[in-house]
Amino acid sequence: MRRAGIIHCVGIDAPRFNLLRKRKQLPFHVARDENAAKWQDFSLDDAFRLRVELDFVAQESTETYPEGLGAEYASRLVTNSVSLTVGTAYLARPEIWVGVCVFEGLMQDGKTETYREHLCGSLSQILSKYHDEIPRQTEEGPYKYISGKRVFLANATRAARFVVQRAQELGLPEAEEIAE
DSSP: OOOOHHHHTTOOOOOHHHHHHHHHHHSSOSSSSSHHHHHHHOOOHEEEEEEEHHHTEEEEEEETTTOOOOOHHHHHHHHHHHHHHHHHOOOOOOSSSEEEEEEEEEETTSSSSEEEEEEOOOHHHHHHHHTTTTEEOOOOSOOOOEEEEEEEEHHHHHHHHHHHHHHTTOHHHHHHHHHO
């Protein structure tokens, strides 16, 4: 699909898409030249990744919410944490969530270090994985103690359904294949 198609499937306007492109804040490769970008082909997976990014940013075309992540970080987060395709997420029961958990580790030498771990799975999978582990003390390794600091999650299944519904409105055959 062309730029107009991805814009429709994601639910943003052309100026917002162009701004993200110019700032290199899209979670997929796009031509640097604006004229070439207008004719570039995009996939439903590109639309899905951008929809997830916008959910992290908490910013859809004209609505702005102050609690979202920055677009540059959200773009990197989606690139690193979304290993799904739109079809996988669209069909998921229970819903799939993607994101990142920010940890703080107390080093053996008393210094603290912050690191991130990418998340993907149902909410129950994510919660059960971290419920027993955080906070935790470690006997070996560089950390004496590890604690979760922040978690950022976006509903990948909701984003996929949104994109597929909008793609069906355009009559895209790949959307019909996913929805069957």
